[in-house]
Amino acid sequence: MEKEKEKDRDNEFEARISRRSFFHITGWTGLGAFLASSGVAAARFFYPKILYEPSSTFNAGKPEEYAAPSGNEEVVVDERWKKSQRVWIVRNKEGIYVMVALCPHLGCTPNWFPGEVRFKCPCHGSNFNPDGEVVAGPSPEPLYRARIELASDGSMVITTGLLGIRRANLQATKKILGTYWTEEEKEYIWKPPYFLKLSA
Numbered sequence: 001m002e003k004e005k006e007k008d009r010d011n012e013f014e015a016r017i018s019r020r021s022f023f024h025i026t027g028w029t030g031l032g033a034f035l036a037s038s039g040v041a042a043a044r045f046f047y048p049k050i051l052y053e054p055s056s057t058f059n060a061g062k063p064e065e066y067a068a069p070s071g072n073e074e075v076v077v078d079e080r081w082k083k084s085q086r087v088w089i090v091r092n093k094e095g096i097y098v099m100v101a102l103c104p105h106l107g108c109t110p111n112w113f114p115g116e117v118r119f120k121c122p123c124h125g126s127n128f129n130p131d132g133e134v135v136a137g138p139s140p141e142p143l144y145r146a147r148i149e150l151a152s153d154g155s156m157v158i159t160t161g162l163l164g165i166r167r168a169n170l171q172a173t174k175k176i177l178g179t180y181w182t183e184e185e186k187e188y189i190w191k192p193p194y195f196l197k198l199s200a
């Protein structure tokens, strides 16, 4: 009888020990997991959030490599940089400017239709004239311009990206047909560094 009581006491003692070590282990494991996840969160907080994009400046060659409009043509839109740099180089009768191939509505890539003299967005139907003004569709702003400057060797340096794109539409004027440049904005977009005037 006495032996059985002693055995029960031993069993109870062992059960208590294993319960304690179980709580011990889970406690430390939980603390370890908490510290590890806090460490990861802290590291992510201090790690800079950088958006890696292709270089925002590129050399587009010399102006004479781009065809000028002839006859009744208003502009010639060159698409050679559309895929790699997401811009069109547009030559009108006075000079060259660079339009960013990104729809200001929700960021789709419009296409150029020379027959209709329009840029058209395939997503929700915004249409832009060769100056980038909205002539149809939901885009709240004209197409953005990128900087275009001449390097010392006479080649054109184009700057896109946040610094290069001038959201010249400072006070968008919503008219019946769409969104046009204001007079103030035209002061910007038809002057350097957004317009490269070429001598005839």
Ligand code: FES
Pocket (backbone or CB within 6 Å): 103, 104, 105, 106, 107, 108, 121, 122, 123, 124, 125, 126, 137, 138, 139
């Ligand atoms: S993204 Fe171009 S019209 Fe909506």
